[in-house]
Amino acid sequence: MKKTNIIVLLLLIYNQIAFILYCILNHFDRISILMFIINFICNNTMIIMYYKQNSKGEIAQEIKKIEMQVAEEQIYYQKLEQKRIEISKIHHDYNNHISTIIGLLHSGKEEEAKSFLGDVIKKINHSNE
Numbered sequence: 257m258k259k260t261n262i263i264v265l266l267l268l269i270y271n272q273i274a275f276i277l278y279c280i281l282n283h284f285d286r287i288s289i290l291m292f293i294i295n296f297i298c299n300n301t302m303i304i305m306y307y308k309q310n311s312k313g314e315i316a317q318e319i320k321k322i323e324m325q326v327a328e329e330q331i332y333y334q335k336l337e338q339k340r341i342e343i344s345k346i347h348h349d350y351n352n353h354i355s356t357i358i359g360l361l362h363s364g365k366e367e368e369a370k371s372f373l374g375d376v377i378k379k380i381n382h383s384n385e
Contacts, residue, residue: 264306265303268299268302268303275295353372353376357372357373
């Protein structure tokens with residue numbers, strides 16, 4: 257429980273006790289009893305309203321925190337999806353390169369296959385820089 261919550265609660269309890277003592281000292285005449293009932297209802301209503309309002313604030317803060325986490329997760333998954341697409345493109349390119357090399361080798365064009373493979377290796381090394 258927060259310090260301010262405790263202070264508000266103690267003030268309301270103090271007010272309640274002070275009013276009970278006032279009523280006892282005035283021998284509980286009709287006006288004192290009526291005032292006690294009104295004071296009791298008002299104090300308890302204030303306590304309930306205070307805690308409801310306070311819990312709404314805490315709930316709003318929790319909602320904002322969760323919304324921020326969701327936004328961060330969305331950014332993370334968007335980046336993850338971009339990486340997946342990049343990897344998929346690289347995978348596609350490698351499959352094409354391997355198919356080309358295999359096709360050249362089956363056709364008996366070994367020198368062209370070596371040259372093509374050399375070019376692919378240069379591209380890979382250049383992209384790593």
